Amino acid sequence: MVRRAGKEKMRQILMDNIRNFSIIAHIDHGKSTLADRLIQYTGVCTDRNFQEQILDNMDIERERGITIKSQAVALPYRAKNGQDYTLNLIDTPGHVDFSYEVSRSLASCEGVLLLIDAAQGVQAQTLANLYMAMEHNLEIIPVINKIDLPSADLPRVLKQIETELGLDPEGHLACSAKEGTGIEEVLEAIVQRIPPPGGYRDASLSALIFDAHYDAFRGTIIHCRIFDGSVKAGDVIRFLSNSAAYKVEEVGHFLLSRQKRDRLTAGEVGYIIAGLKTISDVRTGDTITLDARPCTTTLPGFKEVKPVVFASVYPIASDDYEDLAVSLEKYKLNDASFIYEKDSSAALGQGFRCGFLGLLHLEVVQERLEREYDLSIILSVPSVRYRFTLKDGTVIEVDNPTHYPDPASIVLSEEPYIRSSMMMPERYLGSVMKLCMEKRGINSSLHYPSPSRAELTYEMPLSEILFDFYDRFKSVTQGYGSFDYDLTDYRPGNLVLLDILVNGEKVDALSQIVHRDRARARGLQACERLKEEIPRQLFKIAIQGAVGGEIISRTTISPFRKDVTAKCYGGDITRKRKLLEKQKKGKKRMKMIGAVSIPQSAFLAVLKSDSS
Amino acid sequence: MELPDWNPGPPGLYIHVPFCRSKCGYCSFYSVDTLHDLPSFLEDLPKEMSLYEAQFEPFDTLYIGGGTPSLIKTDDLKILFEAIDQAFPFCGNREVTIEVNPSDVDLAYLDALRSLGVNRLNIGVQSFNDRILSFLGRRHNAVDAYAAVTAALAAGFDNIGIDLIYGIPGQELSQWIDTLNRALSLNIAHLSCYQLTLEKGIPLREHLEKSGALLPSERLQREFFLETSDRLESAGYIHYEVSNFAKGEHRASRHNIKYWNHTPYLGLGPSAHSYTAGKRWWNSRSVRGYMDRIGVGVIPVESSETLTLEQLRLEALFLGLRTRWGIHLPDFSSRFKCDLLEEKREALDKLTGDGFLTIDREFLRPTRAGMAVADGIASFLFI
Ligand SMILES: Nc1nc2c(ncn2[C@@H]2O[C@H](COP(=O)(O)OP(=O)(O)OP(=O)(O)O)[C@@H](O)[C@H]2O)c(=O)[nH]1
Ligand code: SF4
Numbered sequence: 005m006v007r008r009a010g011k012e013k014m015r016q017i018l019m020d021n022i023r024n025f026s027i028i029a030h031i032d033h034g035k036s037t038l039a040d041r042l043i044q045y046t047g048v049c050t051d052r053n054f055q056e057q058i059l060d061n062m063d064i065e066r067e068r069g070i071t072i073k074s075q076a077v078a079l080p081y082r083a084k085n086g087q088d089y090t091l092n093l094i095d096t097p098g099h100v101d102f103s104y105e106v107s108r109s110l111a112s113c114e115g116v117l118l119l120i121d122a123a124q125g126v127q128a129q130t131l132a133n134l135y136m137a138m139e140h141n142l143e144i145i146p147v148i149n150k151i152d153l154p155s156a157d158l159p160r161v162l163k164q165i166e167t168e169l170g171l172d173p174e175g176h177l178a179c180s181a182k183e184g185t186g187i188e189e190v191l192e193a194i195v196q197r198i199p200p201p202g203g204y205r206d207a208s209l210s211a212l213i214f215d216a217h218y219d220a221f222r223g224t225i226i227h228c229r230i231f232d233g234s235v236k237a238g239d240v241i242r243f244l245s246n247s248a249a250y251k252v253e254e255v256g257h258f259l260l261s262r263q264k265r266d267r268l269t270a271g272e273v274g275y276i277i278a279g280l281k282t283i284s285d286v287r288t289g290d291t292i293t294l295d296a297r298p299c300t301t302t303l304p305g306f307k308e309v310k311p312v313v314f315a316s317v318y319p320i321a322s323d324d325y326e327d328l329a330v331s332l333e334k335y336k337l338n339d340a341s342f343i344y345e346k347d348s349s350a351a352l353g354q355g356f357r358c359g360f361l362g363l364l365h366l367e368v369v370q371e372r373l374e375r376e377y378d379l380s381i382i383l384s385v386p387s388v389r390y391r392f393t394l395k396d397g398t399v400i401e402v403d404n405p406t407h408y409p410d411p412a413s414i415v416l417s418e419e420p421y422i423r424s425s426m427m428m429p430e431r432y433l434g435s436v437m438k439l440c441m442e443k444r445g446i447n448s449s450l451h452y453p454s455p456s457r458a459e460l461t462y463e464m465p466l467s468e469i470l471f472d473f474y475d476r477f478k479s480v481t482q483g484y485g486s487f488d489y490d491l492t493d494y495r496p497g498n499l500v501l502l503d504i505l506v507n508g509e510k511v512d513a514l515s516q517i518v519h520r521d522r523a524r525a526r527g528l529q530a531c532e533r534l535k536e537e538i539p540r541q542l543f544k545i546a547i548q549g550a551v552g553g554e555i556i557s558r559t560t561i562s563p564f565r566k567d568v569t570a571k572c573y574g575g576d577i578t579r580k581r582k583l584l585e586k587q588k589k590g591k592k593r594m595k596m597i598g599a600v601s602i603p604q605s606a607f608l609a610v611l612k613s614d615s616s
Numbered sequence: 617m618e619l620p621d622w623n624p625g626p627p628g629l630y631i632h633v634p635f636c637r638s639k640c641g642y643c644s645f646y647s648v649d650t651l652h653d654l655p656s657f658l659e660d661l662p663k664e665m666s667l668y669e670a671q672f673e674p675f676d677t678l679y680i681g682g683g684t685p686s687l688i689k690t691d692d693l694k695i696l697f698e699a700i701d702q703a704f705p706f707c708g709n710r711e712v713t714i715e716v717n718p719s720d721v722d723l724a725y726l727d728a729l730r731s732l733g734v735n736r737l738n739i740g741v742q743s744f745n746d747r748i749l750s751f752l753g754r755r756h757n758a759v760d761a762y763a764a765v766t767a768a769l770a771a772g773f774d775n776i777g778i779d780l781i782y783g784i785p786g787q788e789l790s791q792w793i794d795t796l797n798r799a800l801s802l803n804i805a806h807l808s809c810y811q812l813t814l815e816k817g818i819p820l821r822e823h824l825e826k827s828g829a830l831l832p833s834e835r836l837q838r839e840f841f842l843e844t845s846d847r848l849e850s851a852g853y854i855h856y857e858v859s860n861f862a863k864g865e866h867r868a869s870r871h872n873i874k875y876w877n878h879t880p881y882l883g884l885g886p887s888a889h890s891y892t893a894g895k896r897w898w899n900s901r902s903v904r905g906y907m908d909r910i911g912v913g914v915i916p917v918e919s920s921e922t923l924t925l926e927q928l929r930l931e932a933l934f935l936g937l938r939t940r941w942g943i944h945l946p947d948f949s950s951r952f953k954c955d956l957l958e959e960k961r962e963a964l965d966k967l968t969g970d971g972f973l974t975i976d977r978e979f980l981r982p983t984r985a986g987m988a989v990a991d992g993i994a995s996f997l998f999i
């Protein structure tokens with residue numbers, strides 16, 4: 005990617021000894037494991053400090069075994085030609101909910117390793133990520149991974165590379181990231197095939213913010229790619245979007261930790277620390293330049309995120325509202341795909357309405373907020389964005405069930421539809437079709453990219469995907485299916501508001517907008533899930549589902565009537581007290597609705613069809 | 617932190633004798649099933665006593681529990697009592713309790729206990745049903761149990777208590793009532809009726825888990841509990857704590873009450889717990905560990921905790937709610953600067969309205985149904 009720096013006539017330099025590349029793939033195809041091998045091969049990490057998927061350094065990534073954040077690391081490499089190179093690797097997530105991470109990483113690269121699992125072959129995100137790389141005009145190196153697996157089928161994958169990806173299979177590499185075979189070939193290919201970054205070193209600074217994070221000691225730390233010019237400590241930088249100016253304190257590269265450098269120059273990827281205390285000044289996608297010698301053009305930045313799932317977040321203790329507000333601001337720095345605005349609920353008080361790229365994204369945000377900011381929060385039942393045309397002709401979009409308009413005023417209700425694309429071994433076709441039909445899927449089409457693999461597409465309401473689709477898809481395809489979707493359009497649907505009452509009190513955060521035909525079933529399911537999630541208490545708890553004031557489902561949670569322990573003498577008292585203290589901690593994660601404590605988990609559980 | 621000014625009365629002394637002839641399947645007390653170390657343990661006890669000299673006010677109760685204290689020969693008991701009297705001052709009119717196993721005691725032994733000044737006997741009967749006794753892994757049978765109680769009466773004990781267990785897998789209410797009736801016919805001063813609880817890792821629990829046998833449902837457990845309370849109260853016993861019944865308030869265990877109202881107590885022997893003025897500590901849960909430390913003149917304490925005011929308040933709450941007396945509101949508010957009636961008004965209204973608690977002059981008392989859920993009430997109020 006070569007950019008012209010205004011009319012300035014300058015020598016374009018090629019940073020011959022730098023390569024910027026991302027590893028992209030479908031989920032679980034081995035990106036982070038390959039990154040491990042590259043890190044070890046180039047000696048960035050001693051064996052003693054090594055741990056598997058070393059770049060997955062958030063607790064939540066390690067627990068779930070998936071990558072959530074893109075992570076950059078600079079690898080020093082002496083190639084077979086005797087030259088020394090710096091290979092800037094970015095490991096990216098594979099899950100579709102985090103594709104915004106991938107797209108931003110690609111803006112810093114000249115090439116990608118497109119990983120394909122030798123047993124699973126091309127999957128939905130293999131294609132989606134490939135297209136993104138193509139949009140950025142990047143060099144694409146297909147790498148078949150997991151060739152050690154007994155079920156690896158190289159000829160089949162090669163064919164897929166040619167027919168499904170439209171790439172020349174001649175250029176493929178094959179490796180086992182797990183066993184460390186083929187790693188040197190990968191490194192050599194990076195050096196030989198991915199072009200070095202270009203740019204005008206002497207031009208005015210033009211750098212793209214592709215990520216950032218908040219550090220309690222240093223303030224906001226910017227992650228950026230320098231396209232032209234250079235930046236060093238002492239320079240005054242300016243953000244083009246808002247003209248805020250700051251003095252640079254430190255610049256550097258990402259190794260496994262931050263490594264301070266004298267300067268960052270065109271073609272390089274690194275960080276800038278500039279005493280940034282006003283969090284909102286920094287925006288991902290913004291262009292940074294020098295105050296003294298500003299560049300004239302803004303870098304293209306990133307596509308705007310389009311959240312598809314919405315939910316409100318509330319602090320469990322209303323005193324923590326301010327804390328939550330500050331934490332969200334800091335959190336957003338490090339998650340550009342997250343958006344939020346103020347909101348309030350009758351049952352849960354002041355909070356924020358948030359937009360997410362999917363349900364997994366939503367779960368991750370919730371967990372990260374709790375872990376990284378030590379918050380206790382409640383999330384309302386997630387919703388998609390509906391559209392209502394009212395009698396007076398106005399069209400409103402509603403992503404929050406509490407804003408559901410007066411039914412008498414609605415002339416048209418519409419809901420978002422998706423075109424979903426599912427790939428799976430043929431033997432699962434029947435059960436997947438059944439699931440899709442149950443989810444109001446229509447206009448299906450089927451084709452066979454290769455003899456034993458089926459690609460099925462369906463048009464479905466997005467809301468059906470929220471409601472317990474992924475888990476069931478996974479289970480009917482025994483984990484061999486992949487799923488991807490695009491939003492297509494809005495279509496009319498007969499929608500109603502389903503309210504949930506706990507001991508007669510409406511809990512607005514549990515309300516859902518649902519299709520009328522589904523209302524009764526969903527009401528029943530919500531009652532059942534809540535019955536499972538809400539612990540028995542001293543008093544009877546009545547749970548009801550209602551549509552327009554009419555009760556359509558109900559259940560009760562019977563109280564416990566005997567819980568006292570038989571013995572409580574000298575040695576038992578401390579233990580008993582600790583137990584109660586633990587319960588109290590647990591209750592901190594519950595919301596009191598009247599005298600009933602509702603656990604945080606209940607709000608998401610109503611979207612599940614059974615407890616599995 | 618300033619400790620609350622709370623001194624409900626003279627402290628109690630507890631001695632844990634961690635030896636049994638065999639281990640009962642349900643037991644989670646600390647004891648070993650070999651008597652090998654008993655003699656040296658008896659030599660070590662006085663050494664442990666000497667580590668505490670002059671640290672406590674005069675005691676007014678002595679409780680020798682275990683384990684199986686009745687494994688100690690009368691001569692050795694005599695030496696032990698002399699050592700106790702030498703080490704610690706006592707108030708007059710002290711309550712001296714010893715726990716005995718029905719298969720260990722005969723009239724001569726019981727006579728000897730009387731002459732040593734033991735005035736309260738707690739007999740580990742558990743059941744009057746031989747099948748249940750063997751299921752529990754007890755070494756005595758129902759006849760031994762009767763014989764022990766009869767001998768105790770003959771020896772002149774007027775303050776006799778027995779332990780019973782209910783809620784055994786497969787047990788029906790009628791069978792438990794039969795055991796209760798037999799206990800009532802003995803017309804003794806004190807009954808402890810414990811619902812069978814099996815802690816993690818306990819042999820009987822693992823055995824039951826493997827065989828798929830189930831403890832009674834919560835509904836049945838509640839029925840056992842309420843029925844026991846009802847029957848014993850009708851027969852003139854006061855249900856003064858979740859599992860304890862006494863013929864008149866003066867027959868309640870003065871020693872055990874100390875555990876429930878933060879009265880100081882000193883516990884000697886392995887695994888024994890002690891408490892005074894907001895501090896609790898406990899001895900090593902190992903005979904060897906205990907003796908090793910005594911051997912080198914170090915107190916055998918394994919760990920300790922200093923309770924915050926909030927922790928003390930929580931304890932006062934859940935302990936108080938276990939007892940018939942309940943919580944004395946003026947005391948509670950002066951100890952913890954917490955006016956329950958004021959701060960928890962809504963919760964208390966609900967709890968009294970639903971029949972779990974009563975407010976009786978200055979006391980917040982659990983009803984029978986409330987006692988059955990004392991833990992739940994404590995957590996409801998605490999949170
Ligand atoms: N047999 C075999 N397993 C591999 C290989 N590479 C990775 N794996 C395994 O595949 C699983 C997923 O590996 P990751 O490296 O976390 O995959 P990823 O592509 O980074 O996954 P996401 O970041 O979640 O998209 C792990 O259990 C790895 O051990 C390989 O070459 N052979
Ligand atoms: S006799 Fe008592 S202390 Fe000993 S094992 Fe049996 S129940 Fe436990």
Ligand SMILES: [Mg+2]
Binds near residue numbers: 037
């Ligand atoms: Mg990964």
